[in-house]
Amino acid sequence: MKGQVSTELLVVVALVLLIFIPLLVMVYVKANEADQQIGAYQAELTVTRLASLANSVGSLGTNTSVTTDVYIPPNTVSFMTEPAGIGSEIVLTLSTPQGNTDTTDIVQYPMKSYGSIPGQIVPGGYIKVRISSYLGPDGNAEIEIDRG
Numbered sequence: 001m002k003g004q005v006s007t008e009l010l011v012v013v014a015l016v017l018l019i020f021i022p023l024l025v026m027v028y029v030k031a032n033e034a035d036q037q038i039g040a041y042q043a044e045l046t047v048t049r050l051a052s053l054a055n056s057v058g059s060l061g062t063n064t065s066v067t068t069d070v071y072i073p074p075n076t077v078s079f080m081t082e083p084a085g086i087g088s089e090i091v092l093t094l095s096t097p098q099g100n101t102d103t104t105d106i107v108q109y110p111m112k113s114y115g116s117i118p119g120q121i122v123p124g125g126y127i128k129v130r131i132s133s134y135l136g137p138d139g140n141a142e143i144e145i146d147r148g
Contacts, residue, residue: 038073040073040101040103042071044103045071046071046092047090047091047105050068050070050090050131050145051090053066053131054143055107055108057132058133058143059108061141064132064133065130065132066130067129067130068131069126069128069129070126070127070129071125072121072123072124072125072127073092073124074123074124075094075095075096075123076092077094077100079092079093079116080116081111081114081145083110083114084106087106088106088107088114088143109133109141110136110140111144112142113144117146117147129145130145130146130148
């Protein structure tokens with residue numbers, strides 16, 4: 001009698017584990033996918049916010065400055081500015097399971113200098129960024145983005 005109850009209990013426990021272990025694996029995979037998607041949305045928000053503020057500062061004229069806080073996603077590889085036509089673009093590169101992906105937005109004004117945003121970037125945290133407008137050598141506004 002005792003052997004039969006123990007065997008039935010083992011069978012019930014095995015069936016429960018057979019159901020829950022794949023469910024736990026699926027939840028873990030979906031959680032990682034959600035984290036990646038949230039990181040992509042945060043990167044897009046950061047780049048769009050900086051580009052919008054840079055365009056606003058550039059249109060307000062020279063010697064204008066604004067400071068803002070932006071969130072850098074935890075899987076950030078690089079955060080830089082690059083030339084793009086007569087303007088420039090802000091590029092935030094994220095590391096994803098599919099490889100590195102760039103999130104970019106266009107700024108209508110050229111940058112004073114291109115490359116990485118100066119200062120140490122700590123992925124997974126907020127940084128203070130100052131966006132300033134200066135009079136360029138051609139008489140037009142130039143934007144500078146640096147740590148505030």
